[in-house]
Amino acid sequence: HPNVANPDKTKTIEDYQKIYNVIAKKIQDEDEHDGYIGYIPILVRIAWHSSGTYDKESGTGGSHGGTMRHAKELNDPSNAGLHTAKAFLDPIQTQFPWISHGDLYTLAGVAAIQEAQGPKIPWRNGRVNKDEDEGPENGRLPDANGDATYVRSYYGRLNFLNDRDIVALMGCHCLGRTHLANSGFDGPWGAASNVFSNEFFVNLLTENWKWEKNAAGNYQWNSPKGYMMLPADHSLIEDGTFKKIVEEYAANQDVFFKDFSNVFARLLENGITFPKDQKPFIFKTLDEQE
Ligand code: DDH
Structure with missing residues (x-):
């Protein structure tokens, strides 16, 4: 090995x-x-x-x-x-x-x-x-433009992940932001970009997301509060199995923390x-x- x-x-x-x-x-x-x-x-x-x-x-x-x-x-x-x-x-x-x-x-x-x-x-x-x-x-x-099928198959290559693992990992997008110059996407996922929390899941479920073109010409989901979601982030509420896990993490931060740590x-x-x-x-x- x-x-x-x-x-x-x-x-x-x-x-x-x-x-x-x-x-x-x-x-x-x-x-x-x-x-x-x-x-x-x-x-x-x-x-x-x-x-x-x-x-x-x-x-x-x-x-x-x-x-x-x-x-x-x-x-x-x-x-x-x-x-x-x-x-x-x-x-x-x-x-x-x-x-x-x-x-x-x-x-x-x-x-x-x-x-x-x-x-x-x-x-x-x-x-x-x-x-x-x-x-x-x-x-x-991973490609930020992927849908749920892409996200699931992408993580297949890493060889150790099930749906819960995938959703938990993506919760890391509570931290930081996208930068036009880096990725062609723009804006933060939430309000507290340097605090680790279940905010990503709460925002996915509660914000009013609109599919809009950004200044680089790429489509992303934007909310009235100025938050964003990548297509791959939003795919987690387009797929029924992923969405159930998103709901669980949004309702219970302790479960998210435990799964994320693991x-x-x-x-x-x-x-x-x-x-x-x-x-x-x-x-x-x-x-x-x-
Ligand atoms: Fe991510 N991520 N990520 N991400 N990611 C970006 C930023 C950050 C995808 C795309 C992007 C994970 C999974 C995915 C963090 C952590 C993690 C940006 C924006 C894009 C695009 C970069 C920029 O413009 O500066 C995609 C697609 C996926 C996917 O899974 C399909 C995972 C698993 C993690 C993790 O850490 C567990 C963090 C943190 C940032 C914020 C960086 C910053 O500068 O702020």
């Missing part, structure tokens, strides 16, 4: 908590980024885009090799905007040169979700640095074999350490 984790046995949870804390503190210090949304969403996105390239047929891609740091992967049009996340993390990599790039990108996503008041995400170390030519080819991340942890480890006895770390938030 090409993706076997090799955790450094000399490092403890305290060593990684130190890195978590540096990331969390920098998120607080640089809160003006992206119109005062800050770095939380883009750090979650670099963790997800590092992991979402995994292909079960070839065993290639995924977070293991930290190949997002190389130009070939970073310049995938789907990764437009992620250079800001890399630039945020590069000095932290320099400060802690012993952490692998894949471990740092995934740990940053965990820290961002927890600092956004989201659920605890169990996380394991041991990813190794791979060269540029060992990275995935471009074009493996599936996000698996997403970050997808395609990697960890030693059988390797227990995940659960980090404290900055607040919990005061």
Whole structure:
């Protein structure tokens, strides 16, 4: 198996908590980024885009090799905007040169979700640095124009997801916004773009969505409050099975948090074999350490 984790046995949870804390503190210090949304969403996105390239047929891609740091992967049009996340993390990599790039990108996503008041995400170390030519080819991340059939089949490639997993993962669009310059879509999904919550599901069900052309000429769903949904987001209420799960998460944030924590942890480890006895770390938030 090409993706076997090799955790450094000399490092403890305290060593990684130190890195978590540096990331969390920098998120607080640089809160003006992206119109005062800050770095939380883009750090979650670099963790997800590092992991979402995994292909079960070839065993290639995924977070293991930290190949997002190389130009070939970073310049995938789907990764437009992620250079800001890399630039945020590069000095932290320099400060802690012993952490692998894949471990740092995934740990940053965990820290961002927890600092956004989201659920605890169990996380394991041991990813190794791979060269540029060992990275995935471009074009493996999902198309925002997809319908429910597309979304379901897209996640089939990742090999570990059922309908609940898919809907839970998409709830991450409570964070951040779309940017015309990055994706050709425009606007935030909700009101609290740096707080992790079930707002995405509530908005999907309660806003009055209109199918409109944006300034880049792409169609998206817009609401009177200035929120947006991608076609792929909106597909979750067009499909009966997806919609039932959306309703459940909108009604019960605890269930969403529990499911999200489970599936996000698996997403970050997808395609990697960890030693059988390797227990995940659960980090404290900055607040919990005061
Ligand atoms: Fe996403 N996402 N995403 N997404 N995503 C965008 C932004 C963010 C899709 C398309 C887009 C997930 C799934 C999907 C985040 C997390 C996650 C943007 C806008 C597009 C387009 C980029 C820009 O213009 O800057 C599609 C399609 C899917 C799909 O599943 C079909 C998942 C699974 C996650 C996750 O983290 C679990 C986050 C966070 C952002 C906000 C980034 C930002 O800069 O703000």
